[in-house]
Amino acid sequence: MRADAQHNREQILRAARQIFVHEGPDAPLDEIARRAGVGVATLYRRFPSREDLVHAVAVSTLQELYQAISHSVELEADPFEALRRAMHAALDLKIGAVMPSLFGRIEMNKLLGEAPDAVDPLQQLIIKAQEAALLRADVVPGDVIFMIIRLTRPLPGGRFPEDEALAHRQLEIYLDGLRPSAAWPRRQRLPGPAIGVIWFRRIRERMAGGSPATPPVTPPANPPAAARSD
Known part of the structure; x- marks a missing residue:
């Protein structure tokens, strides 16, 4: 995985962890992407489904x-x-x-x-x-x-x-x-x-x-x- 792709993945996981604590695993994915500083398309490339992200x-x-x-x-x-x-x-x-x-x-x-x-x-x-x-x-x-x-x-x-x-x-x-x-x-x-x-x-x-x-x-x-x- 390229360095930028790895960085995006880590940012998404970190943001998802923070949001799941307060909103649970059904939190909006676009909010997770926004908090991670990436586009929703980038999130889906890394994690095709919500269950993959969870x-x-x-x-x-x-x-x-x-x-x-x-x-x-x-x-x-x-x-x-x-x-x-x-x-x-x-x-x-x-x-x-x-x-x-x-x-x-x-x-x-x-x-x-x-x-x-x-x-x-x-x-x-x-x-x-x-x-x-x-x-x-x-x-x-x-x-x-x-x-x-x-x-x-x-x-x-x-x-x-x-x-x-x-x-x-x-x-x-x-x-x-x-x-x-x-x-x-x-x-x-x-x-x-x-x-x-x-x-x-x-x-x-x-x-x-x-x-x-x-x-x-x-x-x-x-x-x-x-x-x-x-």
């Missing part, structure tokens, strides 16, 4: 998330700081807003066949931080993933200019709560379900519109204490 947005979002986590590990020797960097990058990608907006329009199995699953490197990063005694031992991947989802959902009532900056501020407060020192005053384990990797993937499949044969989402008999548990 699928490409989902693939590129997961690819960028995986790259962000890998890049964070490369840049930060401290695994907790790598986790911090990765979580802030996930906020910038609006991962927890754009992906749920596409559920029902994408096939999760097909998607994960084309894009890397960022859950595994995230789990490994959590384990490293716990082994270095930099992250509290009762944190599991679901605690990180679902907080990102909550923080990347736009505030109701229209666009709030400070929304993104506020999410990053609140993430810093949450990160302080992930430190081992935050667990000491409690003198007990975290309440509620500890959602490990396997349980999260079942939830994700159900959220994306999995088949009726999908096993019911039920917690393990003994909720895991460490991130490496299922």
Whole structure:
């Protein structure tokens, strides 16, 4: 692909991601093209159908998330700081807003066949931080993933200019709560379900519109204490 064609493709995907967050995958394609700075004909050359665009947005979002986590590990020797960097990058990608907006329009199995699953490197990063005694031992991947989802959902009532900056501020407060020192005053384990990797993937499949044969989402008999548990 020529450099200008690649640039147009990236601009379209970026614009579509932003618009899907607020308007969903049925947003007008001409508005996406306008936001991307290209003509509608250019958009259709890159993505012949709306479903092609929706699928490409989902693939590129997961690819960028995986790259962000890998890049964070490369840049930060401290695994907790790598986790911090990765979580802030996930906020910038609006991962927890754009992906749920596409559920029902994408096939999760097909998607994960084309894009890397960022859950595994995230789990490994959590384990490293716990082994270095930099992250509290009762944190599991679901605690990180679902907080990102909550923080990347736009505030109701229209666009709030400070929304993104506020999410990053609140993430810093949450990160302080992930430190081992935050667990000491409690003198007990975290309440509620500890959602490990396997349980999260079942939830994700159900959220994306999995088949009726999908096993019911039920917690393990003994909720895991460490991130490496299922």
